[in-house]
Amino acid sequence: MDIELDKVNSRKTATASVVLQPSTSLRSVVAASVEVSQAGPTPSPGASETAAVDNANEQSATDTEQGGYEVPTMTKLELQLTFISLSVVGFLANLDTSVVATAMPTIASEFNYLSQQGWIILSYLLTLTVFQPLMGRACDLFGSRSVLFVSIFVFEFGSLLCALAKNFVWLCCARAIAGIGGAGIMIGVMVIVSQIVPLRERGNYMGIMYARIIIATVLGPLIGGLFVSFDWRWCFWINLVIAVPGLAILVLFAKKLPHIKKADVSWRDIDFGGIAILAVFVVSMCLAFNWGGVAFPWNSKIVIVLLVVGFALVPAFITWEIKVPSYPVIPMKMFRFRNVTTSTVNNFFTASVLQGVFIYLPSYYQIVRHDKQIISGLEVLPYIMPFFLTSIASGLIISKTGSVRGLLWLGGFFNIVGSGLLIMLNGRHPRAVEYILLILTGVAGGPIVQASLISAQSQVTKDLLATVTTMTMWSRSLGGIIGVAMQGSIINNIFKRGILENATAAPYVAQLLAVENVSTLPLDVQATAAQSYGAAFQMMMVATTVFCLPGFMFSLVAKKEKLS
Template sequence: MQTIDEIRRTGEPTASEGRAVKPTPDSAELERGEKGEVGERAEDQAEGGRKGMRFWLIYLSLLLATFEAAVEQTALSTALPTIADDLHSTSPSWVANSFMIASTAAIPWSGGLAYIFGRRPVMLAGLGLFSLGSIVGGAAKNMTTMLAGRGIQGAGAGVIFAIVEIILSDLVPLSERGLYQAGFSATWSFASATGPLIGGAFASFDYRWLFWINPIMSLPIALCCVWVMKLKGPEDDMREKLAKMDWIGNLVFIPSMSVLILGIVWGGVDHPWRSAHVLATIVCGAAGLVAWFFIEKHWVKHPTVPFAAILNKTSLIGFVTTFLHGIVTMCVYYLWPAYFQSAKAASTIRSAVDFLPVVGLVSPVAVITGFSTNYLQAYKPQNIVGFVLLTVGVGLLALTTEATSTAGWVLIPMVVALGIGVIYAATVFPVLAPLPPDLAGQALAFQMLVRTFGMVLGTSIGLTVITNGLGKHLPQAYLDMVPDGVAGAYSSIPLIRTLEEPLKTEVRHAFAQALRIVWLVMVPFAGLALILSFFMDALPLNTAKDENFGVKQKKGGSPDDVEKADVPPAVASEDAQLYPTVSIAEATVRMA
């Protein structure tokens, strides 16, 4: 009987249909009873598909690395006004944007370096950069030093984001990944959701500990990498390895993306939207990204963009919806806590506590989504339901005002939190389902790139929209009190609690109205993702993984030294071409 994965891999019927089927190397070895790696994996299967101790230690270290890097993306959302006030900055968005831009820029480099030098050295480099940037940021006495530290920190985080997903794809086939992806999705979503709470707690006494705690957390992860994470690596010589790097593409992508973000941040704040400064930067940045795509397609021998993946409809939809989810999610994470500090005139720590209804839902829902995907071996329903919740939920946020009751601001954001949690875990499956295992690492690195780029835009768009809205709604008496007027309005949020009535109520109302515009702007992004999710194909999940990377096996092959697999691994495609796909109905007929 032919499995669905074999049908998708070969596109050929079984021998029972009258055609000879050439046995794969795996099946041939099993038939001969050889005691190679495949034979040992078959024995592992007989033992129940359990994972060894090394596997779990590696998995735990990946979760911890994901947590500390993801926390830094959102922890500053509640601490940002405090940092801007302490360092006398009127452009607080760059504290977030410098991290996100550097993170986005590092992801394609880390994907290429992982294939050149192997997974462990790149993981250690990411932890080192993240710790160094944290030390610089924690010691910063001015905004220039802070931005430098955040940039270095973001580069390290970008490496971590990409490499942990790549290592997971090396260790676990897609058919099993729902269980393990649930842990990653839960960690990512829990870290992102608790970031504002952690940031508020530290900002209430000393925000610098948000940075200094990171090297302490990175140390045990690095030790685990050195002692336990003994992974396979490429055996090419250094010249061949360096030739596989996408030097030209990355050097075009990074400045193009930075210029585009600069134009968005400038718009309506430092310069009018129709000014030459804004239009020129946005047009040049967008043109640079278009040029980058064509350079990747026609000039680069080893491109960052996995064209075999984006030419597949379902994978492409997965990338686009991941990008749109990143925009909406980061906007919510940065500006919903700001609602409590501004419209509700809450303290920093109180705003973090009020954010708990979102924190309490995102992570468990991500776990449930991962388990449901693994149990049902299906992913399309989860994507559709998740984007319905995200679209409706972000629209409901527009109903909140400065007078919204406690029950209102507790219950209303729960809908968008459900959507965020579902989609955190769901979009990886349409990306990977149509692809062979040897494309998984590149596809995951690119998915992390588009997610992080979406987060950069989400932060920039959100802060730009609210600043423009405040320019229309804030009373002039308040703007006269704020250094730099409208440009410094967001940084002035801590000032609201000290105002006298009726000015205090007027300012709270202005912030609530500006935030309402932000949520309405986010609705089309979530709605577009919902429409696209209906067009993804419902494909079976692969049971194979890339055997070129993974846990090294010691001589003797003890259960603790090699990760167990439920089925013999598929042979990686040398050309990295897409497997032929068939419908579930056709696969069922062939299996019968």
């Protein structure tokens, strides 16, 4: 079903194409970002007039989305089969990281790059994060169906190259290619679900969709551990095997998938300049927080330059998006809708909290509790399972009541309280107490992730649906990767300092930082490592609790929407 959307009107095109003059000040750039939907150099209206215009715009967008959205003609069986196939395809992107994370030390050891093993994951996550906005915009311009199929091919091609890798550089480059495909899969799947399911019913479907994250989290360590025992390359071959059934169903119903796109648009209209700025920003910030205090001192030139470049690119990106491209990768006009802004900020800070705990919790159990690697992976379940259950429950509540704002508040409250309680994790409390604390923290994620996406979608017209869906997901990915880098910097710096202060443990610092075969080290070294990592984890949770506050504060000002 091809739906040709109207071209952007000439007034907006002219406004977006204005070249930034050298005399433009930062204040005017910020003002332009707020008033991007207004025409020409007309004077700014008063506060009350602006509020009235914004409310009218928001109401109009809401009415269009809720009342005028066209759903493809599918039977109930076709919709269910399509949804299952989309879940299977999306499952690939989630399973990949979980499986590879378990096999990472073994893979890096084979190539003699144990100290650089993090790049096996980071190279995938960097391109996954950088290319998500591009994929969202491509869905708007060329149709989500095309983006999804191309992305599946790119992901599978990258996985094939990973399985055939002859050296570490080859592997990391192949992982980066797979990350590009993973970005398109994640965005394409969520956009298509948003297009084929009515707004009020999306909570139910999204809750089931998030189940794949739980399944991938549980199966990943088991599958990774199994493959490592005979051939780690099957960690990548498995992606080609799993894709077959989901892809077969999608091909069967391809013509019934929505293909909403703009008319007369080519690849030349893609905002490659904006993508380049985003890429440099993400890489600079991640490298700065990964290297700072570990590979290089915080006051070293390279770390300072990376931080300066990263922060300087934020206003540069906003300026570029407002003034240069006709089709910006992140249209600033969507931030005139209050719930898009609140959802984006909330997602960023929430993901930075959730991802950090998820990533570093297994290391806590390996080093502080002396658990085996596969057991430590399963001990994340008390944190992950509540996320899954509250996602489903939130979807049911949204479908039943048509309200989302209360769920945002509830999730934000539990996020702050749970993260604060996790400061208690130091290895001295009974495991049952630790699991209860993890459950209290885990219940926060489901309501926030569910409600924030639907809250943002409820206020925009369908020509911005893919972009807004992408923005909420991308802010989650960006918050996750930057949050993990910052939390990793805290843990690595404090942990490394504690190890180096002990003469007996100091020679093992590289092995301990890599969390490699910790159980084989001398007992006194293990004791020092447990004490140091426990202190590092507690300090990380202090910072994490502070990070919860901005997201919760923004959720308090979300506009109340009653879904029809």
